[in-house]
Amino acid sequence: MISKNEIEQLFLKMRNAGWNMEQELAWGYFFKHDSKELLKHLADKLERQGYEIIDINQSYPDNMYWLQIEKIEQHSVESLHKRNQMFSLLAQQTGIHAYDGMDVSPVGLFE
Numbered sequence: 866m867i868s869k870n871e872i873e874q875l876f877l878k879m880r881n882a883g884w885n886m887e888q889e890l891a892w893g894y895f896f897k898h899d900s901k902e903l904l905k906h907l908a909d910k911l912e913r914q915g916y917e918i919i920d921i922n923q924s925y926p927d928n929m930y931w932l933q934i935e936k937i938e939q940h941s942v943e944s945l946h947k948r949n950q951m952f953s954l955l956a957q958q959t960g961i962h963a964y965d966g967m968d969v970s971p972v973g974l975f976e
Contacts, residue, residue, distance in 0.1 A: 866953045867966055869946045876942050879969075889939045891972050893919065894948075895965040896932040896956055904932040907959055929962070937972055 880886055894916075898904050901921060908918045911934050919933040940948070949967065956964040 866964075867946075867949050869942065872942050872945050872949070884971075886941075887939070889937050889972055891935055891937050891970045892940065892945075892948075893933055893935045893968045893970070894952060895967065896934075896952070896961050896963065897924075897929045897965050898932075898960075898962040899929055901930045903959070903961060904930050907955075907961060908932055908934065931965075 876886055884890075896904060896907060901923070904921050908921065912918055916934040916936045919935050921930055921932050923930050945967070949964070952964040956962070
């Protein structure tokens with residue numbers, strides 16, 4: 866799991882690069898599992914909670930499936946740490962192989 870210290874370092878790097886961390890950003894979150902069906906079930910649940918489903922695809926050579934979701938929101942170090950903890954626990958509770966972390970981009974970057 867991503868430590869709080871790693872999140873603090875991420876925020877520091879982003880601020881130093883000129884990112885405004887006081888605004889909403891497009892936060893992406895990733896789960897992986899060997900069953901596409903289980904990820905689809907999780908995706909449906911998360912979509913009902915306001916997350917946008919970006920993709921479920923298969924990676925090679927390990928043949929694992931990846932679920933990518935996104936939500937436009939503002940985070941602090943603490944709130945992102947809590948979100949990562951929640952998603953790690955959710956993966957465990959639902960039998961998903963792993964919550965594999967997050968990424969971030971400015972809103973509208975890929976539209």
